[in-house]
Each structure stands twice: as structure tokens, then as C-alpha cells.
Amino acid sequence: MTNPTAAMLVIGDEILSGRTRDANMHHLAGELTGRGIRLREVRIVPDEHDRIVEAVIALRAAHDHLFTSGGIGPTHDDITADAVAAALGAKIDVRGDARALLAAHYQRTGLELNAARLRMARIPDGADLIENPVSAAPGFSLENVHVMAGVPAIFQAMLSGLLPRIAGGAPLLSQMLDVGRGEGEIATPLGELAQRFPGLSFGSYPYLRNGAHGTQVVIRGTDAGQLDAAMVELSKLLGRTG
Amino acid sequence: MTNPTAAMLVIGDEILSGRTRDANMHHLAGELTGRGIRLREVRIVPDEHDRIVEAVIALRAAHDHLFTSGGIGPTHDDITADAVAAALGAKIDVRGDARALLAAHYQRTGLELNAARLRMARIPDGADLIENPVSAAPGFSLENVHVMAGVPAIFQAMLSGLLPRIAGGAPLLSQMLDVGRGEGEIATPLGELAQRFPGLSFGSYPYLRNGAHGTQVVIRGTDAGQLDAAMVELSKLLGRTG
Numbered sequence: 499m500t501n502p503t504a505a506m507l508v509i510g511d512e513i514l515s516g517r518t519r520d521a522n523m524h525h526l527a528g529e530l531t532g533r534g535i536r537l538r539e540v541r542i543v544p545d546e547h548d549r550i551v552e553a554v555i556a557l558r559a560a561h562d563h564l565f566t567s568g569g570i571g572p573t574h575d576d577i578t579a580d581a582v583a584a585a586l587g588a589k590i591d592v593r594g595d596a597r598a599l600l601a602a603h604y605q606r607t608g609l610e611l612n613a614a615r616l617r618m619a620r621i622p623d624g625a626d627l628i629e630n631p632v633s634a635a636p637g638f639s640l641e642n643v644h645v646m647a648g649v650p651a652i653f654q655a656m657l658s659g660l661l662p663r664i665a666g667g668a669p670l671l672s673q674m675l676d677v678g679r680g681e682g683e684i685a686t687p688l689g690e691l692a693q694r695f696p697g698l699s700f701g702s703y704p705y706l707r708n709g710a711h712g713t714q715v716v717i718r719g720t721d722a723g724q725l726d727a728a729m730v731e732l733s734k735l736l737g738r739t740g
Numbered sequence: 741m742t743n744p745t746a747a748m749l750v751i752g753d754e755i756l757s758g759r760t761r762d763a764n765m766h767h768l769a770g771e772l773t774g775r776g777i778r779l780r781e782v783r784i785v786p787d788e789h790d791r792i793v794e795a796v797i798a799l800r801a802a803h804d805h806l807f808t809s810g811g812i813g814p815t816h817d818d819i820t821a822d823a824v825a826a827a828l829g830a831k832i833d834v835r836g837d838a839r840a841l842l843a844a845h846y847q848r849t850g851l852e853l854n855a856a857r858l859r860m861a862r863i864p865d866g867a868d869l870i871e872n873p874v875s876a877a878p879g880f881s882l883e884n885v886h887v888m889a890g891v892p893a894i895f896q897a898m899l900s901g902l903l904p905r906i907a908g909g910a911p912l913l914s915q916m917l918d919v920g921r922g923e924g925e926i927a928t929p930l931g932e933l934a935q936r937f938p939g940l941s942f943g944s945y946p947y948l949r950n951g952a953h954g955t956q957v958v959i960r961g962t963d964a965g966q967l968d969a970a971m972v973e974l975s976k977l978l979g980r981t982g
Contacts, residue, residue, distance in 0.1 A: 516769030527758030542782040573944040574931035614927030682814045685856030689816035702815040
């Protein structure tokens with residue numbers, strides 16, 4: 499299995515305090531899976547320089563790609579770009595190309611490109627800009643680190659511009675069977691089936707609906723033939739009519 | 741500021757694949773903040789022994805408490821209890837008190853306490869059980885690690901039983917001002933205000949509503965007097981009528 503791996507770093511006091519419910523992780527997870535990229539870890543850290551630097555260093559070393567969200571606006575708590583530059587040992591300053599994007603945007607909207615807004619043009623040397631079609635201030639990719647905004651509409655727009663530039667992998671296929679029985683009823687046969695198909699991963703997700711226990715069994719893998727074969731076996735073993 | 745700190749570890753392939761949207765993190769964040777416990781980091785890792793062990797060791801060392809969710813059911817992919825025991829060097833096996841809880845539950849419901857369900861009675865030596873009023877299978881606290889289920893209704897029920905046993909801290913207060921202007925308009929005065937109140941944290945959260953940019957400014961801290969003073973200054977500087 500040659501699927502690229504990825505991690506995500508969410509920078510946000512507001513998520514750790516419970517004020518805001520993160521929406522970007524779920525969106526990124528679905529998009530990456532759809533392109534055959536395995537999201538292997540997510541971390542959420544506060545708006546603190548040292549914590550961001552430490553997480554960037556660890557996560558980009560362990561995975562093919564690191565996607566970050568949050569902390570690239572104009573205010574004093576927006577420190578992600580500088581922290582990523584520090585983590586990668588890159589110089590950072592206001593860059594002409596990013597500044598031009600902001601200048602054009604604020605001219606169009608009649609607002610002033612003041613000192614605070616100019617901070618959003620701080621881009622590390624060697625980084626490629628990620629377009630922001632919503633509010634102009636760009637994200638950037640520096641080596642394998644992709645830095646995007648935290649506002650969900652902007653995060654999603656940046657991601658859809660970025661993803662075509664990143665190589666995907668074999669499609670990550672999945673099939674699901676909804677079993678009208680609790681996990682405890684099916685655990686033993688399911689475990690045996692999982693051992694017979696070591697190239698696939700078998701997940702079982704219990705739910706309670708109207709007081710009744712049920713389980714969704716999800717089989718994941720990249721080999722469509724194996725997946726079909728396992729699903730046939732699973733249906734025989736555990737299907738509602740089996 | 742003597743507030744206890746906490747981290748959360750979410751164990752779940754289904755969240756990393758984008759199949760499921762995590763709900764427990766947001767719930768935990770709100771509950772901890774309400775008790776004066778600072779949630780300082782969240783990690784999400786796959787259902788893999790080594791990854792869970794590594795994260796438990798790192799997170800419990802860096803924080804006063806570690807809360808985990810997911811991976812304590814009866815199926816082959818439920819490996820959290822054993823991984824936590826391994827991380828803390830504790831012995832783990834089916835324990836009489838947990839077994840008795842399960843036996844009573846399954847007798848009541850007329851189901852069999854089979855080998856798979858008995859796995860849910862695997863509890864490390866020295867751990868305190870966390871009650872599960874929904875489906876009996878308990879969580880546990882081992883030293884500063886609190887292991888709970890992933891199903892949100894069960895996670896929430898376990899947490900409400902657990903939290904009264906954990907010492908909280910000074911209330912984490914916050915006040916919010918909704919400023920009908922974009923972040924770029926307010927960033928400079930906001931940054932100056934933040935410097936004048938080093939004991940407080942100032943967050944600014946931009947939003948787009950009907951095409952108009954606005955910002956919510958949140959001030960957080962434990963000193964109510966300081967917070968009130970900062971809020972008065974903030975309203976003078978940035979209030980809609982200011």
C-alpha cells in the first residue's frame with residue numbers, strides 16, 4: 499500500500515476552550531480519504547509559539563504532509579506563519595507577491611491596507627502561496643507543510659485550490675454493513691474474519707437507536723477484489739437475513 | 741494561576757477517515773472549562789497499539805490529566821484498555837468487579853455474557869472504575885489517565901460521573917464583544933490592549949455574515965476585576981457605538 503500519509507494541526511484556543519466546534523478536521527479527513535491520502539493523526543494546540551513549533555516539527559517528520567488550520571489573520575494571536583517558519587528554519591517577512599494580492603483586494607473593497615493587515619503578507623522564503631478566493635490573504639505551502647486559515651469557508655476554498663497540487667494514492671475504498679445486533683453478538687466472528695483478510699481493516703461502530711443496540715461494520719482497503727470477497731463473507735456471517 | 745491542565749486523546753480510525761465527526765472533544769472542552777481545568781492539547785490517533793501507547797505516555801506526562809475516548813468495546817479493534825495498561829506498566833486482566841457489573845447487566849437484558857463481552861471487563865490493576873449507566877461496561881481511571889467510551893451518549897454519562905472526583909481550579913471566566921468590523925480594522929488597538937493586560941488572554945474570531953466581515957473578541961482569565969476592566973476598555977475602543 500503506497501498511499502501518502504498526512505497529519506493535521508489545528509491551532510486554536512477557541513476550540514480547546516469549547517467556545518468553537520472545529521469543522522475543518524472533518525472536512526479535511528473526507529477530502530484526503532477521497533484522494534487516497536491517509537490522515538494518520540490530528541493535534542489541536544493553543545495559540546502559543548513554542549507549542550506550534552514543537553508540533554510542526556514532530557508531525558511533518560512523521561508524515562508525508564502536514565496541513566494546518568488557524569492563526570493566519572491580522573491580530574496579535576495570529577502567529578502560525580512565524581511559528582511554521584521557525585520550525586523549518588526559514589526566514590519570514592512581508593513578501594511582494596502576497597502584498598500585491600492584499601493591495602489589490604483592499605483597493606477593490608475600499609479598505610486600507612494598514613499595518614495589521616500587512617502582517618497577512620508575511621510569508622516564509624521559498625513558500626508557494628495558496629490562493630484565498632474569499633478574502634485574498636493567502637495561505638502557503640512550505641516544503642511538506644500546508645498552512646491554511648481557520649474560518650471554515652476560507653479553509654475549504656484554500657484546500658480545494660491546494661489539493662490538485664498534491665499527489666494522491668490508490669483510492670481508499672470502504673464498504674459498510676449495518677448489522678441489527680450489538681457489538682458483543684458479532685465480535686467473535688468479526689474478529690475471525692478480520693484475521694482472514696489481513697490486507698483490509700475492519701471497524702465496528704456501535705449505535706443506540708430507539709433503545710436498541712446495533713452495529714455498523716466498515717471494511718476498508720485499496721484492493722477492490724478483496725474488499726468484495728470480505729463483504730460477501732461478512733454478509734453471510736452477520737447479514738440481517740443470514 | 742493554578743488551574744489544572746488536561747489533554748484529550750481520541751482513538752478512532754473512523755474519525756481520521758472522515759466517516760464520523762467527533763463530538764466528544766467539544767463536549768469535554770466545555771465541561772473542563774466550566775470546572776476551571778485547562779484543556780491544553782487534543783490528539784486523534786488510529787486504532788493501533790503503538791500509536792496509542794506513545795500518545796498516552798507523552799500526554800499524561802505533560803498534563804495533570806489525560807482523558808481518552810474510544811476503543812473500549814468488545815471487538816478486535818477495541819484495544820485502548822490494553823494500550824493504556826502497557827503505557828503505564830500495569831497488569832491487565834478480567835477483573836471481578838467489572839465482570840460482576842457486566843454479569844448483572846446481561847442477566848437483566850437476557851443476553852449472554854460471552855467471551856467478546858467479557859473483554860470489556862479487562863481493567864488494569866489499581867484502576868478505579870468509571871460508571872457506565874447506559875450499557876454497564878465501565879471505563880476506568882488509572883493514575884491520571886481517564887479512559888472512556890467513544891459513543892457520545894456513553895462518553896457524556898461517564899464524564900458526568902467522573903468529573904466530581906477530579907479537583908477543579910479557579911473559574912475560567914470569559915467575556916465576548918461582537919464588533920461589527922473586520923479583524924484588520926481592530927487588530928492594532930486590540931494588540932495594544934492585550935499588552936496592557938498580560939494576565940488575560942485576548943482572542944479574536946472573524947466571521948462572514950451575509951457578506952459582511954465582523955469579529956468576535958473574547959477575553960479570558962481568572963481575575964474577574966481585571967476582566968471587567970479590560971472589557972470596559974475594549975468597549976470604549978471598539979464598541980459599535982464607540
